[in-house]
Amino acid sequence: MIAKSATMGILLFTVTALGACCKLPPYSSSYWNDGGTIQYNNNCYNYGNNKRTDTFAQPGRAAGAMYTSLTCSSVYNAAVADGIEVLPASGQCPKGTSSEQDKVALVVAPGWDYHWYRQDDNGMWSHKPGGTQATNLDNSGNPISSPETANRGGYTDFCGYLCSCSDDDQGAGHETIN
């Protein structure tokens, strides 16, 4: 009886631990570009965190601490309140033997809007401008090797990088956003 309980406990622990395991997402835009519910109701914050909510997620809303102005600091802090982690000084997101957090980048069009990019498992970057299709190209049609140098249109302020617990399945990121 005790042995059975212990086995169940170990099994439960293993399942929980695997559930929290962070993985780098591949670039696979077809999941997001359905021309319907997923595409129109999931924005750059959803895509950046690889998390489908169908609510046009806003930084800080899930934590009850939404951004109050469209500035780098306000949107950045709101995302941190949601549980998105600050990038360590090493410049690398936390990485374990079987878990690795995904690097995401925040940019702002001051007083106007914000935007997120995510790094895919091939090291390149992709994004989803609002309700339009996800893409791995910038405003000039070039692949994005760095969001800092990509053509970002009016999103002139580069705010920095954060780390998100994603999943290699599209739309199944582990962060709590809404």
Add this chain to the structure above:
Amino acid sequence: MTIFSQRMRTPRISMAILALVAAICWVVPSMAQDAEKAGLQVTIMMFSGRPDPSYTITEKTLFEKVKGSISAAKERARFDKKTIIPSILGYRGIRVENKAKIQGIPAAVAVYRGTIEVRNERKKFLIDESGAFESFLINQALKKGAIDEKMLNRIKGGR
């Protein structure tokens, strides 16, 4: 006894049919009115993080204007992209959704810089002559307070 029962039953059936007809007459027009009330959902696609500005067209005269703009537009013979809406940061067109299924208007329409994308049973691309349809939808957005002058300037500037 049998004749009496049949006589009693006939008026009951007639009453039931009358009630059904009355119900249909009342429900069908009210459904149509609801559809028109729900109207056409118009979304100006310009933000990435913030929700895009949107408004609803509920006026019959404007339904006619939308129908006219689409039916008068000529088909674009060559269009090599899957959609006219670009995945860029900044203004990237207008989406019109006809969830209310207003007659004569496609299920979904998008317009951007001279081309109209129509999604019905099949997708097709039309020419928006002089950008008239896009301008009409932008002007309505301004009239209905969905966008302000600052947004209008960004749309015109393509930013």
